[in-house]
Amino acid sequence: MEIAGHPIGATTFAVIAGPCSVVTADQTVRVAQRVNEAGATMFRGGAYKPRSNPRSFQGLGDRGLALLAEAKAQTGLPIVTELLDVRDLELVLAVADILQVGSRNMHNAPLLKALGQTDCPVLLKRGLAATIEETIFAADYVRGEGNQRVVLCERGIRTFESSYRFTLDLTAVPILQERSGLPVFVDPSHAPGRRDLVTRLSKTAAAIGADGLIVEVDEHPDQAPCDGPQQLRSEDFASYLREVYRVAGAEGRRVLRATEPESASRSG
Numbered sequence: 001m002e003i004a005g006h007p008i009g010a011t012t013f014a015v016i017a018g019p020c021s022v023v024t025a026d027q028t029v030r031v032a033q034r035v036n037e038a039g040a041t042m043f044r045g046g047a048y049k050p051r052s053n054p055r056s057f058q059g060l061g062d063r064g065l066a067l068l069a070e071a072k073a074q075t076g077l078p079i080v081t082e083l084l085d086v087r088d089l090e091l092v093l094a095v096a097d098i099l100q101v102g103s104r105n106m107h108n109a110p111l112l113k114a115l116g117q118t119d120c121p122v123l124l125k126r127g128l129a130a131t132i133e134e135t136i137f138a139a140d141y142v143r144g145e146g147n148q149r150v151v152l153c154e155r156g157i158r159t160f161e162s163s164y165r166f167t168l169d170l171t172a173v174p175i176l177q178e179r180s181g182l183p184v185f186v187d188p189s190h191a192p193g194r195r196d197l198v199t200r201l202s203k204t205a206a207a208i209g210a211d212g213l214i215v216e217v218d219e220h221p222d223q224a225p226c227d228g229p230q231q232l233r234s235e236d237f238a239s240y241l242r243e244v245y246r247v248a249g250a251e252g253r254r255v256l257r258a259t260e261p262e263s264a265s266r267s268g
């Protein structure tokens with residue numbers, strides 16, 4: 001499946017990286033430059049944040065979209081960002097190369113249908129209490145309207161276990177691939193909720209055959225308004241990515257760097 005000039009799925013491995021939320025122009029552009037130089041495939045950043053608590057930080061909204069546009073202008077990286085509300089579709093489409101549907105919106109049929117009527121690829125995150133069948137039904141809402149470019153994403157589900165945020169269901173990866181015929185990514189950040197586990201979960205995801213990752217990384221995670229403890233520090237991202245790409249390569253995948261190492265260091 002061709003997305004933003006990259007062949008996603010089957011024989012390749014992509015990494016979408018960036019902060020949970022975009023907050024300032026400086027932060028957004030610096031993280032984008034870092035992940036680009038390290039060899040990521042695309043940049044992520046949240047402008048509209050789906051928070052459980054209505055009193056928590058909700059994202060910068062359209063001002064956040066402008067920051068993402070700036071990061072794209074500076075690095076050329078394709079942008080992945082969440083569309084929370086169908087009323088913002090036109091605004092988000094103007095910036096996004098992939099529209100993310102968050103876990104809390106996986107069952108939002110009107111949103112899924114609206115995305116199915118665009119030609120923008122969709123990263124559909126598994127609902128936090130959704131079965132594999134329900135996840136594929138959600139993808140079918142998008143595909144049923146015509147848009148076939150859907151990437152599924154396992155991001156952790158609710159179980160009886162309460163020692164970490166969510167249970168990352170890696171068994172779902174090959175099952176979702178087999179049953180949907182779609183590429184399946186893994187989000188290694190939200191399930192553990194701790195950055196010290198992210199590298200191991202990412203390598204395990206690559207080893208079980210995931211087609212890519214979406215991972216949170218920030219310049220100063222300790223100051224982040226949301227999800228700070230799980231975000232990789234941008235200074236550690238290059239060594240993280242080397243380890244993950246080594247496993248993906250050993251599994252026979254061609255890794256998809258947006259920028260080849262030499263030209264990244266020239267531009268940096």
Ligand code: PEP
Nearest residue numbers: 020046102103104125155
């Ligand atoms: C996110 O990617 O920042 C996010 C909110 O993810 P999820 O919808 O999986 O909770």
Ligand code: MN
Nearest residue numbers: 020216226227
């Ligand atoms: Mn997050």
